[in-house]
Amino acid sequence: MPEGHTIHRLARDHRPLLVGRTVSLSSPQGRFATGAELLTGRVVTRIEPYGKHLFYGFEGEQHLHVHLGLYGKWAGGVGPAPEPRGALRLRMVAGDHWLDLRGPTACEVVEPHERDAVVARLGPDPLRRDADxxxxxxxxxxxxxxxxxxxxxxxxxxxxxxxxxxxxxxxxxxxxxxxxxxxxxxxxxxxxxxxxxxxxxxxxxxxxxxxxxxxxxxxxxxxxxxxxxxxxxxxxxxxxxxxxxxxxxxxxxxxxxxxxxxxxx
DNA sequence: GCTAAATGTTGAT
DNA sequence: TCAACCTTTAGCT
Known part of the structure; x- marks a missing residue:
């Protein structure tokens, strides 16, 4: 149910699971892969929500940009991840935890200037402390x-x-x-x-x-x-x-x- | 079981 | 203004 509150909640929930950890990424859906696999083996440095956009920062200053759109959803759990079914766009695994992303509008690896460009066209987010x-x-x-x-x-x-x-x-x-x-x-x-x-x-x-x-x-x-x-x-x-x-x-x-x-x- | 609608955005007409 | 993206659910049958 993705308005801004969902995105900030996800950032809050995902930080303890991912930040500071080495993560592996895969895109079982294949055809929608956006190079996320290339981030495998890197450490997540931060997770930042802006409005309805979510940025997972990785070592090397690249970011995974996720926008859930109307139906996008994260699921997750502890232990062995289930067999991928259907259109599973992205799976992230860190330690014991797995996270599955389905149906997002955006799931792409971006450079810092691309992240900045997305943020620059957004108005203030009432959930952010730095909002003006x-x-x-x-x-x-x-x-x-x-x-x-x-x-x-x-x-x-x-x-x-x-x-x-x-x-x-x-x-x-x-x-x-x-x-x-x-x-x-x-x-x-x-x-x-x-x-x-x-x-x-x-x-x-x-x-x-x-x-x-x-x-x-x-x-x-x-x-x-x-x-x-x-x-x-x-x-x-x-x-x-x-x-x-x-x-x-x-x-x-x-x-x-x-x-x-x-x-x- | 089927259909329509849904908390969103983009790109083509 | 509209179709497309893609998944889940509510409300029918």
Missing amino acids: PERAWARLSRSRRTVGELLMDQAVLAGIGNVYRAEVLYRAGVSPFRPGRELAREEWDPMWVDLSALLRAGVRAGRIVTTEREDRERRSGTARRDDAHYVYRRHGLPCRRCGAEVRTQVMAGRNLFWCPVCQAV
């Missing part, structure tokens, strides 16, 4: 594009996907159709803070939960198991706060969800 929210504000506040489009643009903000877009706008009470330039600074600053908090909670939980505990508890009598979101994929259902029907419409190529009452303007 002013860069995002500079883009948002000058744009005629809608805030619903801007939040999905990785050059404006890195790591936000379709779930966080819908949920953070709902929590801010901002219409996705508002042009970025009509967003007030006093509205945007709390949204950045909220995004950071939601993403951090997502890293901890390993999934996206954007509803407040009180909201979930208040509804507990009605026993909906799936109460992790306010509006995402809830079109046609009543808004959890006002009861109006949650709506959906394609924006920036993805299904947008919003409450027409709570997010009227």
Whole structure:
């Protein structure tokens, strides 16, 4: 489930398994091999997430660049690795641990300047300590594009996907159709803070939960198991706060969800 | 069992 | 704007 929280969680989980260790890499899928085997025998020096991109740094200043895309997934375990099945793009083995990568959009060995080029075209990532929210504000506040489009643009903000877009706008009470330039600074600053908090909670939980505990508890009598979101994929259902029907419409190529009452303007 | 859709991006039209 | 990439799952039958 790859928005930024998934990528940062993977970096956190993979560091103790890989950093400082000699790793062997193989690409059983063959036809999608991207030279990863050439890194076999080298030591992993660091693992860095930027937005939805993940970079595994190796001795010799080369990096393995991974982008999970829509369906990419890592699996792993301890002990002998299972027989490779299906489209297994990459297997990494370090000591007792094995890690299998399936279905990524990107899995390639890159030079430092290529890594830098990827990072350079990304906006600030709210999960990174070195993120500069002013860069995002500079883009948002000058744009005629809608805030619903801007939040999905990785050059404006890195790591936000379709779930966080819908949920953070709902929590801010901002219409996705508002042009970025009509967003007030006093509205945007709390949204950045909220995004950071939601993403951090997502890293901890390993999934996206954007509803407040009180909201979930208040509804507990009605026993909906799936109460992790306010509006995402809830079109046609009543808004959890006002009861109006949650709506959906394609924006920036993805299904947008919003409450027409709570997010009227 | 089958189909459609899904938390994403790229490159062609 | 749309197809392609490629995997999993939800919701049908």
